[in-house]
Amino acid sequence: MASKGLAIAAAIIIIIIIIGAAAYYMTQKPAPTTTTTTSSSASSTSTSSSTTTSAAPSKPVLTGNFEKDVIAIGKYLESKGIHTVKFTVWATGDPNSVMRMYGLYEAAYKINQIWEKNGINVKIVMNKFWESSFKKLYDEFTSAVPQGTNGDFFVNSYIYIANLASQGYILDINSYVEKYWDSVFKDFYTPIMEAAKYKGHYYGVPQDTEARPIYVRKDVAACMGWDISNLAQLVKEGKFTWHDMYKKAEEAVSKGCAKWGLIHRKGSAHPDLIQFIFAYGGKLYDEKTGKLVLDVPAVYKWFMTEYVFAQHKLLPKDMMSWDWAQQIHPTVVNDCKGSPTGCTLFFIGGTWHWTEWQTKAYYYDPSTKKQRPLTPEEEVKKFYYTLFPAGDPGDKPVTLSQPFMWMIAENAGKDNPNYDQLKDVYHELAFLMVVGASDPEINAIHSVISGHVPVRKAAAALLKNETWINDLINMKLNLSPDVKQAIEPIVKKTASKINIQFLANVSYMLEYTHLAPSHPLYPKLAGFFADAINKVLMGEMTPKDAVNYLIQKIKADPQLSANVEIVGSIPSGWSFP
Amino acid sequence: MKIGRKLTLLFFLGPALFIVVLFYIVPLFLSIYISFTPMTDWNINRYLTQFIGLQNYERLIHIMMYDPDMRAVIITTAVFIAVTLAINVFGGLLLALATYFMDEKLSLAYQGLWLLPRMTPVAVYSLLWYYFFHSSGIGLLNAILMRLHLISHPIALGLDPKYLPWGAWFIIIFVNGLVGVSYGMIIFYSAFKSIPKELIIAARVDGASTSRIIRHILLPLTKWHFTFITVWQMLSLLTSFAQIFLLVEWRVVDSTWGQTWALYVFRTAFTTVKDQGLAAAASTFLSIIGIALGLVALKALGYKKMILEPKGDI
Numbered sequence: 001m002a003s004k005g006l007a008i009a010a011a012i013i014i015i016i017i018i019i020g021a022a023a024y025y026m027t028q029k030p031a032p033t034t035t036t037t038t039s040s041s042a043s044s045t046s047t048s049s050s051t052t053t054s055a056a057p058s059k060p061v062l063t064g065n066f067e068k069d070v071i072a073i074g075k076y077l078e079s080k081g082i083h084t085v086k087f088t089v090w091a092t093g094d095p096n097s098v099m100r101m102y103g104l105y106e107a108a109y110k111i112n113q114i115w116e117k118n119g120i121n122v123k124i125v126m127n128k129f130w131e132s133s134f135k136k137l138y139d140e141f142t143s144a145v146p147q148g149t150n151g152d153f154f155v156n157s158y159i160y161i162a163n164l165a166s167q168g169y170i171l172d173i174n175s176y177v178e179k180y181w182d183s184v185f186k187d188f189y190t191p192i193m194e195a196a197k198y199k200g201h202y203y204g205v206p207q208d209t210e211a212r213p214i215y216v217r218k219d220v221a222a223c224m225g226w227d228i229s230n231l232a233q234l235v236k237e238g239k240f241t242w243h244d245m246y247k248k249a250e251e252a253v254s255k256g257c258a259k260w261g262l263i264h265r266k267g268s269a270h271p272d273l274i275q276f277i278f279a280y281g282g283k284l285y286d287e288k289t290g291k292l293v294l295d296v297p298a299v300y301k302w303f304m305t306e307y308v309f310a311q312h313k314l315l316p317k318d319m320m321s322w323d324w325a326q327q328i329h330p331t332v333v334n335d336c337k338g339s340p341t342g343c344t345l346f347f348i349g350g351t352w353h354w355t356e357w358q359t360k361a362y363y364y365d366p367s368t369k370k371q372r373p374l375t376p377e378e379e380v381k382k383f384y385y386t387l388f389p390a391g392d393p394g395d396k397p398v399t400l401s402q403p404f405m406w407m408i409a410e411n412a413g414k415d416n417p418n419y420d421q422l423k424d425v426y427h428e429l430a431f432l433m434v435v436g437a438s439d440p441e442i443n444a445i446h447s448v449i450s451g452h453v454p455v456r457k458a459a460a461a462l463l464k465n466e467t468w469i470n471d472l473i474n475m476k477l478n479l480s481p482d483v484k485q486a487i488e489p490i491v492k493k494t495a496s497k498i499n500i501q502f503l504a505n506v507s508y509m510l511e512y513t514h515l516a517p518s519h520p521l522y523p524k525l526a527g528f529f530a531d532a533i534n535k536v537l538m539g540e541m542t543p544k545d546a547v548n549y550l551i552q553k554i555k556a557d558p559q560l561s562a563n564v565e566i567v568g569s570i571p572s573g574w575s576f577p
Numbered sequence: 578m579k580i581g582r583k584l585t586l587l588f589f590l591g592p593a594l595f596i597v598v599l600f601y602i603v604p605l606f607l608s609i610y611i612s613f614t615p616m617t618d619w620n621i622n623r624y625l626t627q628f629i630g631l632q633n634y635e636r637l638i639h640i641m642m643y644d645p646d647m648r649a650v651i652i653t654t655a656v657f658i659a660v661t662l663a664i665n666v667f668g669g670l671l672l673a674l675a676t677y678f679m680d681e682k683l684s685l686a687y688q689g690l691w692l693l694p695r696m697t698p699v700a701v702y703s704l705l706w707y708y709f710f711h712s713s714g715i716g717l718l719n720a721i722l723m724r725l726h727l728i729s730h731p732i733a734l735g736l737d738p739k740y741l742p743w744g745a746w747f748i749i750i751f752v753n754g755l756v757g758v759s760y761g762m763i764i765f766y767s768a769f770k771s772i773p774k775e776l777i778i779a780a781r782v783d784g785a786s787t788s789r790i791i792r793h794i795l796l797p798l799t800k801w802h803f804t805f806i807t808v809w810q811m812l813s814l815l816t817s818f819a820q821i822f823l824l825v826e827w828r829v830v831d832s833t834w835g836q837t838w839a840l841y842v843f844r845t846a847f848t849t850v851k852d853q854g855l856a857a858a859a860s861t862f863l864s865i866i867g868i869a870l871g872l873v874a875l876k877a878l879g880y881k882k883m884i885l886e887p888k889g890d891i
Contacts, residue, residue: 142851146619163850167618267828318712318733321828326715523849531832540738540831549645556644558636559852 062428064179066435070111073429074120080422085429086415088127090151092137093404096355096490099446100155100207100404101128102483107436109480111429124433135268145169145409152412152430155207158195158403159270163520165198171408174201176431184435187456192403195515204405205434208443208452211399211509212272213385214245215347220336221384223257224248224345232386235397241390242279242305245346246577249314252345259342261314263331266322269529271402271516272348276302278398278514280391285517286565292519294554296547296568299529301391303536303543304576310537320534329353329362333374333382338366348388354379354502355451355494376498387509392574401513403455406434441468441477447503448472449487449494453510460507463500521563528553544570605864612857619853633858640855646833649742654838656746657753658814664754665810666803669761674791676762677769688766691759703823706752710829712736735830742834749821749835753814761806768802769795804878808871815867818843838863 056079060072077085087108091100108124115122129151131137138160144150145167154170164170177185185193188206196204214235221228226248234240249261265272277284282298285291309315322328327341332353336343341364357363357379361371374382387397413419413426440458447454447463454460462468471477473495475488516522532550535541541549547570554564612633616624641647672691676684694702709717712733719731734744772795780790796803818840824830825840836844842863846856875881 139847139851142618143847146621163618167620168623169618169620316713318736318828321712321733321736323711323715327713521850527849534736534828534832538733538736538738538831540741552643552645556640556642556647558639 060425060428062176062179062431064181064183066180066183066432067114069428070114070432071118071120073425073432074111074115074118074122076425077122077422077429078120080418082417082422083121083123084416085122085124085413085426086127087124087153087413087430087433088129088151088415089153089155090129090131090137090141091153091155092131092134093155094352094356094450095132096352096359096450096494097208097446097452098130098487098490099442099450101130102486103207103437103439103442103446104153104406104433106442106480106483107433107439109483110436110439111432124429142167142169145411148411148414150409150411152409152414153434154407154409155404156407158204158206158405159516159518159522161196161203161405161407162198162518162522164407165201165203166520169410170203171410171412171427171430172201172203173205173408173431173434176428177202177205180435184438187440187458189455189457189510191513191515192401192455195403195518196405198518204407205438206455207404207406207437208446208450209401209403209455209510209513210351210452211401211506211513212275212348212350212388213399213506213509214388215332215349215353216384216386217258217336217343217345217347218382218384220252220258220343220345223336224252224255226251228384231384235386235389238390238393238396241393241395242276243392243577245389246305246308246314249309249345250312253314258336258345260316260331260344262309262346262348263315263322263328263344264319264348266320266324266328267530268526269533270523270526271400272350273302273306273529273533274516274526275348275388275398275400275514276305276391278400279388279395281395284522285519289565290519292517292522292525292564294525294550294564294566296551296566297571297574298391298568299550300543300547300570301574301576303533303546305391306533307536307539307543308576311539315537317537317539319537320530325360325362329357329360330364330371333357333363335364335366339364350451351453351503351506352451354383355449355499358499359490359493373493376494376496380498385506387512397512399509399513401453401510401515403515406437408434444468445472445477445487445491448500449490451494451499451503453503453507463503469495469497469500519563521560524557524560525554525564608857608864609861610857611853612861614854616853616857618851624854629854633854636855637858637862646836649833650836650838650841653742653746653749653834653836654815656742657749657837658811660746661750661753661757661814662807662811664750665757665761665814666807668754668758669763669806670765670803672758672762673765673769674795676766677795678787684766688759688762691762694756695759699819700823702756703752703820703827706748706820707824707827707829710734710748710824712829735824735835736828741831745831745834748824748830749837752820752824753817756820757810757814760810764802764806765799768799772798800879801883804875804880804883807878808874811874812867812871815839815863815870 057072057075060069060076062069087104089101089104091097093100105126105128108126112123131140134156138156141150141154141156142164154164161170165172185205192206192209196202196206216228216231218228231240245262252258253261274284277295277298280298280301282295283293284295286293306315310317310319316322330339330341331344332347332349334341334343357374358376359373361373363374363378364371388399390397408427408430412430413423416422416426419426438456440456440462443454443456443459444462446452447459454463472491475484475491516526528550532541532546535549536543536546551566554560554566613629613631614624614627615629615632672688676688679687697705708715711719712735713731714720714723716731718734719728722728723731732740734740735748737744776794777790780794785793816839818837821830821835821837821840822843825832825835838859842856842860845859846853
């Protein structure tokens with residue numbers, strides 16, 4: 001019996017070995033080659049042939065002249081038998097920020113046009129991946145790079161530059177930027193350009209920036225009998241502080257003018273709530289030591305401010321778990337009476353919300369009992385905006401910017417033929433695409449349709465150009481058909497003179513802006529801030545306990561402890577409001 | 578044992594052994610290996626060959642000693658496993674008994690209903706409970722309780738310090754228990770069904786009540802299954818985190834009292850700084866605890882006795 005079983009087993013093993021060997025042979029056998037001569041079609045994907053008759057072009061080196069560099073790279077790639085270059089962009093943001101993807105599509109279109117005009121048979125083909133959460137996209141990117149499945153372009157917040165650069169996941173573009181300094185990057189606003197640096201080298205190119213205004217509901221203020229016409233000036237001068245914010249919020253709720261005094265973001269403390277630290281005169285980074293800072297007095301004051309708001313039911317205790325689409329936005333935009341959510345006097349928002357409210361159906365229209373977007377005119381009627389006020393008298397008002405960056409993956413171009421030999425050329429081409437996407441017109445379009453602030457002066461100038469504005473509104477700009485089609489619905493809803501005026505009105509806020517530190521461990525510290533403020537809002541911890549909790553969390557992790565300075569102590573004799 | 582028999586055994590066990598080695602043993606050793614490297618952000622090229630000795634373990638012990646959340650993580654893990662395990666095993670057993678004595682068609686429909694949570698994708702399933710337990714008026718539970726005038730304001734069951742840690746524990750145990758209970762139900766039910774009908778009929782003829790049939794026939798004959806489900810579910814719960822992660826991430830459940838050790842490992846490895854070296858050290862601890870608990874459970878449930886060759890007449 002046993003010998004019979006053995007024979008069957010041996011037979012099956014032999015069969016498996018034969019099948020395995022056959023499969024191995026099949027996989028090793030080279031695929032049939034398709035000898036293709038150079039196609040006249042620009043979209044040909046042939047890579048196996050080259051019909052170079054004249055001397056092969058030498059390896060291109062960037063000169064700072066966009067068209068010249070594009071032609072040189074095109075000719076070089078063509079001489080190597082490359083006729084199609086594939087790039088993928090991974091981008092993130094609010095629904096109106098699609099130019100973070102299409103900016104690169106537009107750049108590819110312009111480069112393709114240059115090549116076609118010069119008889120170069122190479123074409124860039126773009127792919128895209130969009131993720132609404134910038135943190136999630138970052139997580140996906142860091143997991144994908146080691147596997148080589150990442151996008152070639154990564155458009156995300158500058159706060160990730162430090163970590164991505166230190167891990168070697170994104171390209172050091174310092175030498176490229178230097179070449180294009182005079183022709184392109186000199187025009188960028190210096191603080192925003194500086195945010196693209198890590199250890200003195202550029203690892204990204206600014207794509208947009210923004211301010212985070214406090215939105216004040218005009219109808220609620222009118223109901224309270226509060227004249228807010230001079231509020232922005234008072235805030236600017238530091239004469240209206242968070243203590244006054246509390247008094248007004250309390251008045252709005254007690255008079256029955258609003259359900260809430262204050263509403264802010266959910267989920268994380270970075271970036272919106274970090275403004276409190278700066279508003280209370282604190283800091284997050286020590287330039288001298290290069291370490292993060294836990295500024296105890298400022299953090300305590302932040303926690304106490306929110307604690308008092310929440311304890312007095314002016315701010316929801318469960319604010320950090322509110323739903324953006326179902327709770328936060330509706331509460332901010334809805335009428336105070338007749339809407340299911342009620343309303344708020346203040347909202348810690350961002351400039352991009354201005355256009356988001358015009359494209360997403362957050363507003364509950366009591367007359368139709370349906371949700372719809374607001375019109376620009378309705379927004380002007382509803383909202384006043386100002387800087388984030390100073391914490392205490394004597395402190396300064398602030399705002400916080402989180403510039404988004406075009407970053408190039410260290411393996412950009414990996415999906416193209418002969419990557420190992422042509423790596424540098426693909427990198428240069430990727431950089432030229434970023435240069436193309438930094439075109440003032442693309443930057444200005446993005447600003448108008450997404451409510452972000454331009455990163456370069458030439459784009460800001462376009463926003464003051466009546467002819468250009470009319471061309472945008474009427475979609476007469478010279479854009480690629482694909483991009484035109486993709487952004488037309490957003491342009492129709494958002495490209496208005498009111499919105500452009502809004503951008504002009506908030507641009508002064510950048511003079512007061514702060515940036516969160518570009519440090520590899522900052523995201524970890526910001527995560528602790530989020531947990532701590534949630535506990536404070538929920539009443540699980542007092543502000544003092546929460547600060548001690550933060551200190552304990554930092555000290556418990558040797559890595560963080562070595563990178564964070566804990567400065568100051570809980571202020572005595574300070575009270576809020 | 579003869580070589581031929583050994584080869585036969587190897588042949589039949591081979592595929593299963595291969596899968597176990599490839600998907601269980603190799604990852605376990607890989608994880609242990611990573612715990613001796615400074616791996617972060619999955620930077621394999623840079624860190625895979627850097628050996629840092631016991632640094633990650635030293636860091637982990639330091640964190641366990643001084644991090645204010647770690648005590649809660651350990652207690653939550655113990656409570657979560659103990660209570661959910663009891664629900665999964667005894668709940669599954671009760672459901673199996675109930676469906677066993679039901680009409681066949683009704684029984685299948687009833688079982689199908691209990692299987693729904695298991696068939697629903699994790700994200701969708703978690704989203705359902707997110708909207709059910711949400712701390713505001715959009716939460717279904719709050720809406721129902723307010724409609725019934727049992728509460729005047731929405732309650733944040735998983736977040737409000739008034740209800741912590743019980744509220745957070747209740748949500749994570751409830752959500753996981755509802756998925757796990759169907760597993761026990763299916764195994765026990767099929768075990769009951771495999772018992773010869775004659776035994777039950779004979780007992781009935783002799784006047785045995787349902788409870789006596791359960792106590793003296795059904796339960797004794799399904800000891801194996803009881804052992805299997807207990808050990809299997811315990812080890813599964815020790816490493817499960819998917820639903821909990823989403824509920825914590827969406828802030829329906831408190832991040833301190835809703836965090837189990839497995840979730841701590843996941844968050845350390847995959848969120849913010851992505852400290853895979855440290856996470857691997859933490860997961861090695863989890864593996865050791867899992868192996869120890871598994872062995873203790875097998876011993877306590879008389880596994881050795883069960884696998885002895887029958888001593889009766891042949």
